[in-house]
Every structure is written in structure tokens, then in C-alpha cells.
Amino acid sequence: MAKVLMKGNEVIAEAAINAGCKYFFGYPITPQSELVAYMARRLPEVGGLFLQAESEVAAINMVYGAAGTGVRVMTSSSSPGFSLKQEGISYLVGAELPAVIVNVVRGGPGLGNIQPAQSDYFQVTKGGGHGDYYTPVLAPASLQEIVDLTREAFEIADRYRTPVILLGDGMLGQMMEPVEFSREMEKDFVPKEWATTGTRGDGKRRVITSLQLDAETLEQRNIHLQKKFARIKENEVRYETYLTDDADFIITAFGTVARIAMNAIDRARKQGIKVGLIRPVSLWPFPVQPFIETRDQVKGYLSVEMSAGQMIEDVRLAVEGRAPVEFFGRTGGVVPTQEEIFGKIIELTGRVTV
Incomplete structure (x- = not known):
């Protein structure tokens, strides 16, 4: 496949579609707005769904709902908007739902500016929301690497039933480089037995929630999650x-x-x-x-x-x-x-x- 000259934000979007993502919920914020605009145009062309939410809070909760049905889903934002998603990300981890969340970092704190930064490192690596959790974080250095790591992000998300963060910066999102999408678009997925797609007559009730009111039950959920994080630490290190x-x-x-x-x-x-x-x-x-x-x-x-x-x-x-x-x-x-x-x-x- 021939190389094409593309902007970083658009590469992320096309790479996600290439990886089988057909559902995107987001809200425009500089310097990643081109990603949202690209998804708005491209997803209907491949039979997908794009929805611009009324806020970043709404977007991440829409991701929660879509992820519960077992589809590949993504959202994106930049630093202030990403902060607003933290509660929803914690819910996704607690409910063990796979999704990819893009953060194209800009200068802060506060509203800051629209220039590139890496000052969201603590937020993405230390579990930015409430509770004891981590999310895998992948940080590409080139647009071609975005192609590979975006696909890997979806694969890791499905493998461990967890949200995965793709972290870039305003420079990476705005630069243009030639890229190649060498693999076929992902189409076939193994059905997820936990997905809330209806019992289809088998009588098996599927419930997805992060709410556990009993302390001992919640502790067992946390022990399970910590064991999963340990597996991720053992198997998903990249450098x-x-x-x-x-x-x-x-x-x-x-x-x-x-x-x-x-x-x-x-x-x-x-x-x-x-x-x-x-x-x-x-x-x-x-x-x-x-x-x-x-x-x-x-x-x-x-x-x-x-x-x-x-x-x-x-x-x-x-x-x-x-x-x-x-x-x-x-x-x-x-x-x-x-x-x-x-x-x-x-x-x-x-x-x-x-």
C-alpha cells in the first residue's frame, strides 16, 4: 500500500478505523479537533457511528455504554477535556470495559494554551481518577508509530478488558508525515461472552457495573483488578x-x-x-x-x-x-x-x- 501524507490527528482516526473502531463519541478541543472532524466524515463511510456529545463528561459515558455491547469504541480530547473524563475512565476500569482514549496534550495547568506539552504524565500513569487503578498508556513518537500503536491499543483493551490511553502532544497531532496503512481493515472479532447484547434465549443474564456496595465483595473485585494490572506489567512493556x-x-x-x-x-x-x-x-x-x-x-x-x-x-x-x-x-x-x-x-x- 502506498504511503500517504497525513496530519497526526487524522492518522490516529484512520488508524482506529483500520483497527475496527466504528464508534466514536467526542467533543472538539484544540489541538485535537481535526481528529473529531475526520471521524465525523469517515465513520459513516464505513458503516460506523459518530456522535458529537454535549460535553467531555457525556462523551466518556457514551463510550461506557458502547463498550458494554462489546464493540471497538474510541474517544479523544486534550488536557482540560481529558480531565473531565476521569470519573468515566474510573468507571470503565471498575466495570472492566475495553475502550481507547486519546489525549493530545496541551500546555497547562488550567485552560493553559494550545501548544504541545507532556504535563499530563502523572494523570495518565498514576490513575487519574478515583480508586486503585491503572490504565495502559502508549506514547508514539512518529506518525507511522501511531498507526501501529493505535491498533495495539485496541488489542490490549480487548485482551485485558480495560481502557487504554494513547498519549500524544499538540506537536504530534499537528505535524504531517507520510504513513502507510499496511494491514487490512479489521473486520472479524471473537464475540464477547460478557457483552450486553441480549441473552438471545440462552437465559444467561449479563450485568456490567462498577458498583459493589458490599465492602468484602468490592475488595475481591480490587484484588482481581490488581492481579490483572500485574499481568499487564509483565506482558505489555514497550520501549x-x-x-x-x-x-x-x-x-x-x-x-x-x-x-x-x-x-x-x-x-x-x-x-x-x-x-x-x-x-x-x-x-x-x-x-x-x-x-x-x-x-x-x-x-x-x-x-x-x-x-x-x-x-x-x-x-x-x-x-x-x-x-x-x-x-x-x-x-x-x-x-x-x-x-x-x-x-x-x-x-x-x-x-x-x-
């Missing part, structure tokens, strides 16, 4: 390493920031500075293993983020004090530059650039 085998220092970054960091690493390598990259692709579960494998050989780590410092906490937990972990970040929608990251590498290594 990429770059030039870490002989690295004296390692940068860790995710999403579009990792691409900028790679350019700074290449520049440093040309000057004989041995720097590598660990790029978490799954933000939860966080990829601890590459840090375990490198923490006794390196002189230090540098966490580069479009935030005031959030992923760095997980990096420090993974490193366990075996090496120093430094931080460089820009906030409010300001994107770190290659020059800034390179300068931080020079500062970290104590060397003087030629």
Missing part, C-alpha cells in the same frame, strides 16, 4: 533504546521530545561523547528493565520532558539510586530544542564543545 551499549550517559525521553533528543545525541557522538537514549513507549507499565541493565555502567541519566518534571520520578525509582538522575524540561507549551538538550549534555558530561 526503544538507542546507542546505550557503550553509553556513559543516557537521556530518557518519550514522544516527540525523544526525536529531538536523538538529534542531540548524534551531535554529541560526533564529538566523542558517549550518550544513548532510553525511550519509554509504554508509559504505564513503565519500562524498568532498560534502566536495570544500564544503571551500574553509566555515570548518569538525563530526563528530558515537556513538563516541570514528572516522568523523572519513575526514572529515579527504576535507577534506585545507583546513578544520578538529572532533569531538563520546558513548560507551558515550549518545546525543548536540540541545541538546549545538547547544551545540557555538555553540562552533564563536564566537557567543552569544540
